[in-house]
Amino acid sequence: MSSNLALLVATLCLVGCGGPSGSRLAMHDLAGFSIGVDVDTETRAVTDNLTSRGFVLGLSQSGEGYRAFDASHPDGRTLVRVITQVGIAIALDVPTHERDDAVRLRVVAGITDLVVTRIDSAGDRECSALLRPEPDGRVKGVPIELDYFGEGACVEEIRDLDEDGHPEMLTRSFAERAFGDGVPEVPGVLVAREGGYRRAGPGDCEVFWNGEEVRRRSEADEARRALDVPRVLRLAVELALVVRGRGGAMAAQVTAFDGAIAGLVLSAEEARGALEAREYIADGWPE
Incomplete structure (x- = not known):
């Protein structure tokens, strides 16, 4: 008799093999039966x-x-x-x-x-x-809180970012449109919380986020020296995304963007692109 069939027979016996009408099954009557x-x-x-x-x-x-x-x-x-x-x-x-x-x-x-x-x-x-x-x-x-990161987001990497023995989930956090020389993108981080994984907030994975910020600031400085305005603009949006990823307020996200492009000499077209990017951030990253 297959295991699934045995389960069915045991279940049916528990329901229908109780003897005369009105009689009750005592615990010793169940000896030998196993459910499952x-x-x-x-x-x-x-x-x-x-x-x-x-x-x-x-x-x-x-x-x-x-x-x-x-x-x-x-x-x-x-x-x-x-x-x-x-x-x-x-x-x-x-x-x-x-x-x-x-x-x-x-x-x-x-x-x-x-x-x-x-x-x-x-x-x-x-x-x-x-x-x-x-x-x-x-x-x-x-439960893994992926909806925040947009349609199609999934857990693409599992890594212990702060080396505390509790791995984090990583997805991609990106702007819904291109700015500068491409679509800005940073890691999206989810931490173990409330029986599942929730997006990182203030104080989570600080060493990791500091590294992400330092790397982009260094790349932005390099692009600035090369007069590569489109690259600076994309990296400025990514720096705002880093602030967003670590749970920073909207004002802090805009400040990060402003600081990254401060002092750039922009053409009229580049200035329009920078303004559009800033408004996009200030509007809450609309899809």
Whole structure:
């Protein structure tokens, strides 16, 4: 009898095998019944089935009440499975026609949740999600506050920015339009908070943000010496984005922009571009 069928039979017996009408089940009547599947037995059944079909097992992880693994097939298919007392709680698959992509488990120091990464080779991008097995056998997605960073934002990197043993999530924070010589872009940082990951605020990852600011100021000084106004303008917007990323107020963002372009000799067209950028920042980075 398969494990899923055993679960169904056990459940039906609990409901319908109580004896005469009106009788009650005593606890000793339930001896020998178990609700749910045996995780190790179910995992062996699932992996045996996959290997018999040509899949090669990859990384595996286990914890209290769950087993997880990824696997790949010579034809390009990849998958991730999470097994709990309910059976296969999570099944993620990348089919053959998307063989340039892949889905994998990852082990990240400092994170106890399951990290699942979708690798988009066509776009040269990796996007990760966190899964949290619950005691009742369900697996929940860990909330990650990505909406703030715009449509299409995802966790592209997981790194311990301040070396405190608690990794942060990194995405991209960018202006919705080009300024100067390109679209301004800085990392977007999410920190562990309230059972999930929330965007960084004042005081978070100060060493990291200081480094981002120093690097852009140095590049802006270099561009200024080269009279490369478009590059200075883009970097000025990025410096405002850095202030925004670390939770700074709108006034501080505008001040960062003003300081980066102060003293530049601008043509009429460049002055219009600088004014548009400043208004864009002051208006709250509209989409």
